[in-house]
Amino acid sequence: MLRDDLQNALKESMKNKDMNTVGAVRLIIAGMKEKDVDARGKGQEKASDADLMAMMQSMIKQRNDSIKMYIDGNRPELAEKEKYEISVIERFLPKQMNEAEIENAVKALIAETGAASMKDMGKVMGALKAKYAGQLDMGKANAVIKGLLN
Numbered sequence: 001m002l003r004d005d006l007q008n009a010l011k012e013s014m015k016n017k018d019m020n021t022v023g024a025v026r027l028i029i030a031g032m033k034e035k036d037v038d039a040r041g042k043g044q045e046k047a048s049d050a051d052l053m054a055m056m057q058s059m060i061k062q063r064n065d066s067i068k069m070y071i072d073g074n075r076p077e078l079a080e081k082e083k084y085e086i087s088v089i090e091r092f093l094p095k096q097m098n099e100a101e102i103e104n105a106v107k108a109l110i111a112e113t114g115a116a117s118m119k120d121m122g123k124v125m126g127a128l129k130a131k132y133a134g135q136l137d138m139g140k141a142n143a144v145i146k147g148l149l150n
Contacts, residue, residue: 002049005092006032020081024088031055053134056089063089097136105132106144118149 006029013021035047035055047055063082070079097105106124109115109131113123124145129138 002052002092003032009091020084021088024085027085028056028059028089028092031059050130050133053093054129056093057134057137060086060089094135097132099140102136102141103144103148105136106141106148110145110148115149118146121145121149124149 006025010022010025010029013019013025032047032052032055035051039045039047039051063086067079067082070076070082105128109124109127113120113127115121115124125138125142128136128141
């Protein structure tokens with residue numbers, strides 16, 4: 001599904017001569033192909049959608065870091081380009097969870113996994129990644145888990 005959406009978006013943006021979107025979608029597809037190669041090395045046919053969503057989340061994080069550097073370096077035109085790429089990447093991700101939804105999901109998974117202390121944080125993070133890949137910022141979830149398990 002995600003792979004088809006990416007290919008269709010590439011074709012559509014090429015037809016519309018929207019080169020900014022073409023470039024952003026090609027970056028996502030290149031990352032997808034790299035993940036597929038990694039997956040074949042692990043004996044899988046291709047990367048899962050969860051892996052691809054995690055990759056796109058990291059692409060957004062990288063672009064946010066770049067935006068901060070460009071703004072600090074007085075390069076607003078480059079910051080705008082990065083913001084546009086983020087908007088393109090976000091089109092292919094599911095709706096992001098807000099703070100309250102993240103906290104509720106973490107509480108449910110803590111109860112489900114029986115986590116009682118910081119030693120169990122890995123179990124909760126693993127369950128979060130499996131169940132909510134691409135839907136939440138793992139950094140925010142990490143902070144919520146630490147707050148609830150302390």
